[in-house]
């Protein structure tokens with residue numbers, strides 16, 4: 001979804017690659033949605049908050065529950081969330097990765113949206129380019145996360161709802177929302193809103209890249225936007241593989257940009273020649289996406305290989321600059337797919353290197369705790385002895401000279417040490 005707004009101040013420049021060149025509708029001559037009430041936000045303060053490249057990129061991991069099929073096959077839990085930000089291997093606990101957030105099987109998509117998507121959507125409404133990706137192997141939960149179900153809507157419907165709510169709450173502004181929906185299948189761009197729009201070409205102009213001839217419809221309500229997506233879904237390339245009966249074989253892009261990436265499965269589960277060809281295209285563009293995002297977060301890289309895949313070329317203007325990117329990686333904790341899950345985690349980690357917090361790993365057992373306290377008691381005893389030597393017999397100190405002050409300080413310190421000493425001794429004995 002492309003949101004453009006007119007305000008009394010300068011309107012944000014649309015750098016969406018989905019600008020249709022045929023006629024390039026002016027945001028202000030087409031039907032616009034009027035805002036009726038609410039607060040106005042400050043884009044400049046938001047930009048300041050997200051000024052560093054690393055902060056602009058959020059990488060989260062969502063792992064789903066074991067499926068009935070995985071349980072039937074005797075799979076066990078091979079990966080688990082260790083705290084809010086670490087994902088750890090059950091068999092080898094030394095294998096762990098840290099992310100901005102890890103979502104467990106009980107987490108609702110609403111919560112995932114609040115943490116990993118809302119800031120991108122609200123930023124987009126203020127002119128900050130935003131892209132939300134779901135990445136993971138087939139059947140790991142990308143479609144569940146991005147599209148969801150009626151009873152638990154995904155990121156796309158939640159974003160659409162949010163966008164219209166923001167419009168309602170932002171007075172003094174007019175917005176124009178245009179929706180385009182496309183897939184990249186085997187490095188070919190197809191328009192999902194217009195079946196005649198096949199093999200579309202990427203063009204470039206002074207504002208960045210765009211797709212020549214893509215249909216983008218002005219939308220006036222959430223229901224209208226969602227019905228366009230439903231229409232587009234019917235035109236998508238889906239296939240059946242060993243994991244998932246309805247498996248997405250193409251990257252679909254609903255511009256805001258909300259992206260359900262094709263499954264990043266390894267070639268070992270590819271069943272025939274066509275699937276192998278799809279798999280190699282999928283993996284190539286995902287590899288490029290990972291490289292691009294990691295170079296962006298690195299901040300030092302001089303060359304960023306946007307041109308190496310259609311996906312990254314198309315998103316170039318959104319990924320570069322000060323746009324916000326949210327990468328939601330979906331995984332299964334099943335032992336039978338541990339290797340694929342590990343590969344997704346490595347991809348996510350490469351995209352943004354988040355340090356594992358040392359404090360999270362510092363779990364002391366009882367024995368080492370006793371040893372630690374015994375050591376502390378010993379050093380407190382020694383310190384106390386030294387201090388006692390420096391305190392005069394007459395404990396009623398008259399603070400009139402600098403020496404008196406030093407003496408008083410020593411006394412206070414010694415009393416503090418005595419307290420610590422006795423409480424530690426109480427814990428231990």
Ligand SMILES: Nc1ncnc2c1ncn2[C@@H]1O[C@H](COP(=O)(O)OP(=O)(O)OP(=O)(O)O)[C@@H](O)[C@H]1O
Nearest residue numbers: 064065137138139140141142143144244247248263
């Ligand atoms: N967080 C979750 N909680 C409960 N069920 C989930 C969750 N994530 C996924 N599932 C279920 O797992 C199955 C596979 O999920 P989904 O179709 O979203 O995978 P996918 O990654 O989009 O696969 P593909 O790449 O093949 O399209 C679905 O039945 C879905 O309902």
